[in-house]
Amino acid sequence: MTAVRMAAAVPATWATLIVLLLAPSLLPERWRYYIYSPASVGLWMLTMLVAPFVVCAVAWPWIRSGAGRPGDTD
Numbered sequence: 001m002t003a004v005r006m007a008a009a010v011p012a013t014w015a016t017l018i019v020l021l022l023a024p025s026l027l028p029e030r031w032r033y034y035i036y037s038p039a040s041v042g043l044w045m046l047t048m049l050v051a052p053f054v055v056c057a058v059a060w061p062w063i064r065s066g067a068g069r070p071g072d073t074d
Contacts, residue, residue, distance in 0.1 A: 005063040010052040017048055 021044055024035040034040075056063060 001066060002063055005059075005066065006056055009055050009059060009063065013052045013055045014048060017044065017051060 024032065027035065
């Protein structure tokens with residue numbers, strides 16, 4: 001069951017990052033150059049690689065036991 005939760009956490013993280021990448025497209029055209037600059041897109045790509053490891057490390061108690069929701073302190 002641990003592998004299933006980890007396999008679910010990674011696509012959920014990637015989906016969240018993709019939504020965050022597309023969200024600024026609703027802003028005015030003149031802002032897009034600054035938001036979608038090569039540096040910010042490079043950092044986003046780096047985050048796509050690193051974030052799943054961070055999410056799995058933070059949510060490890062939930063991934064391991066399955067009790068409650070991630071972040072619950074009960």
